[in-house]
Amino acid sequence: MQEKKYFTRMGDGSIVHMTEAEIREDMKAGMEDAVSRGKISPLTDEEFEHLYEIITMPGVIVGVEPGKQVVTTSDSGSDKINTKCGIPTDRAINAMLHERILGCDSVDIGYSDYNFKTVKGVAKREASVLKHALNRTTMPLFYGAMPNLGFYTKPDGPVDNWAVLLPEGKIKEAMAAQEEAVELAVKDILYVAEQMHDVGADGINLDTSGAAGDADFLVSLKATEQIKERFPDLHVEIGMAGEFVLGMHGKLKYDDVRLAGLYPHKQVKLAEKAGASIFGPVVNTNCNKSFPWNLARVCTFIKACTEVTEIPIHANAGMGVCGVPMCENLPTDAVSRVAKALIEICKIDGL
Amino acid sequence: MRMQLAHKMKIDEAKKYVAEKLNVTIEELCDVVTMTDVREELGIGLGHVEPCAEANIGMESKFRIAELLGIEINSVERFKERAGIK
Numbered sequence: 253m254q255e256k257k258y259f260t261r262m263g264d265g266s267i268v269h270m271t272e273a274e275i276r277e278d279m280k281a282g283m284e285d286a287v288s289r290g291k292i293s294p295l296t297d298e299e300f301e302h303l304y305e306i307i308t309m310p311g312v313i314v315g316v317e318p319g320k321q322v323v324t325t326s327d328s329g330s331d332k333i334n335t336k337c338g339i340p341t342d343r344a345i346n347a348m349l350h351e352r353i354l355g356c357d358s359v360d361i362g363y364s365d366y367n368f369k370t371v372k373g374v375a376k377r378e379a380s381v382l383k384h385a386l387n388r389t390t391m392p393l394f395y396g397a398m399p400n401l402g403f404y405t406k407p408d409g410p411v412d413n414w415a416v417l418l419p420e421g422k423i424k425e426a427m428a429a430q431e432e433a434v435e436l437a438v439k440d441i442l443y444v445a446e447q448m449h450d451v452g453a454d455g456i457n458l459d460t461s462g463a464a465g466d467a468d469f470l471v472s473l474k475a476t477e478q479i480k481e482r483f484p485d486l487h488v489e490i491g492m493a494g495e496f497v498l499g500m501h502g503k504l505k506y507d508d509v510r511l512a513g514l515y516p517h518k519q520v521k522l523a524e525k526a527g528a529s530i531f532g533p534v535v536n537t538n539c540n541k542s543f544p545w546n547l548a549r550v551c552t553f554i555k556a557c558t559e560v561t562e563i564p565i566h567a568n569a570g571m572g573v574c575g576v577p578m579c580e581n582l583p584t585d586a587v588s589r590v591a592k593a594l595i596e597i598c599k600i601d602g603l
Numbered sequence: 604m605r606m607q608l609a610h611k612m613k614i615d616e617a618k619k620y621v622a623e624k625l626n627v628t629i630e631e632l633c634d635v636v637t638m639t640d641v642r643e644e645l646g647i648g649l650g651h652v653e654p655c656a657e658a659n660i661g662m663e664s665k666f667r668i669a670e671l672l673g674i675e676i677n678s679v680e681r682f683k684e685r686a687g688i689k
Contacts (some may be wrong), residue, residue, distance in 0.1 A: 564612070
């Protein structure tokens with residue numbers, strides 16, 4: 253008799269059928285990869301078995317027990333109805349759609365060019381959209397954008413491009429350019445935060461932090477610190493770009509900790525120190541590996557993060573992160589298994 | 604969500620806090636049927652809205668949520684300042 257095979261997926265979303273032994277082997281390899289890279293503890297035998305059950309349980313959509321539900325935040329949430337679905341609605345209306353139709357617990361108003369440098373020029377107008385939304389919705393609303401440090405480089409921005417300088421061997425110049433860009437970006441974020449605070453925003457979402465490397469992550473930490481100093485009632489969520497802070501600069505520190513090379517369980521301690529209310533860790537999905545490999549790796553990293561944090565953790569579980577496959581139309585079998593595993597094994601506070 | 608933002612509460616602590624304030628169990632707090640009744644009774648916002656006295660949503664709900672949970676909501680505070688009621 254042929255051995256039973258389970259329906260699952262690859263990291264790119266394509267369907268694959270695997271035996272119990274194959275699934276367990278991939279889970280073990282994924283977990284060991286996280287342990288080795290993050291220098292963190294593996295899942296316990298009980299957690300490993302529970303994860304195997306989640307991956308192989310029957311049904312397309314799986315869920316948590318009643319009472320175990322968590323809350324949600326988003327990135328560029330209010331604009332996705334327009335940019336991703338092509339539906340021409342106002343973003344204040346989109347916030348209401350998220351609240352009353354999609355059942356979200358919060359959403360962020362964000363510009364279609366989702367970065368603070370671009371928003372700076374239209375911040376007052378963006379604040380008007382947020383104000384309309386705040387008047388009509390009950391749930392908390394953020395203003396969200398990316399620090400996106402790459403936008404500060406020539407020819408579009410004011411500082412020299414470190415991606416050009418580095419291959420030329422101009423290391424000191426590349427480091428100086430990044431340090432200059434950090435100060436400019438923090439200033440822009442503070443300006444935007446001030447406009448949003450003025451209309452009563454519940455929070456600022458610093459999304460995709462660290463996308464341009466350690467200097468980019470430093471921007472989020474410094475901006476959070478300064479937002480909390482100037483506007484103590486304006487709360488900050490820091491969401492990461494990737495699982496690992498790239499050392500594009502290499503020597504930048506925050507609170508005497510070198511940023512390059514930090515994994516989520518170390519990143520969160522700095523977010524906490526800076527004053528963030530919520531931290532959104534990322535674990536990258538590997539398209540060439542199976543869903544069981546990816547999810548076991550994700551659970552190992554995120555559990556290490558929730559074990560050390562004192563602030564709520566909202567794991568990033570969208571396309572291509574935290575085990576969710578890298579594809580535009582997300583399969584609910586994978587997404588619901590990711591959510592269940594993150595809640596039940598990793599004890600996250602939100603998604 | 605508001606307790607996570609305002610007081611950095613983890614999910615279990617936040618649910619316990621809100622459940623106690625609303626006089627429901629945690630299971631009920633996560634239940635759409637129970638919470639529809641509770642929300643309507645307390646005027647703290649519903650997903651479906653028809654224009655009747657009990658169906659608060661938006662700013663008027665946030666006034667009540669701030670009072671019930673004992674927190675300040677920024678948009679409510681701005682509204683009060685600008686309406687001259689603070």
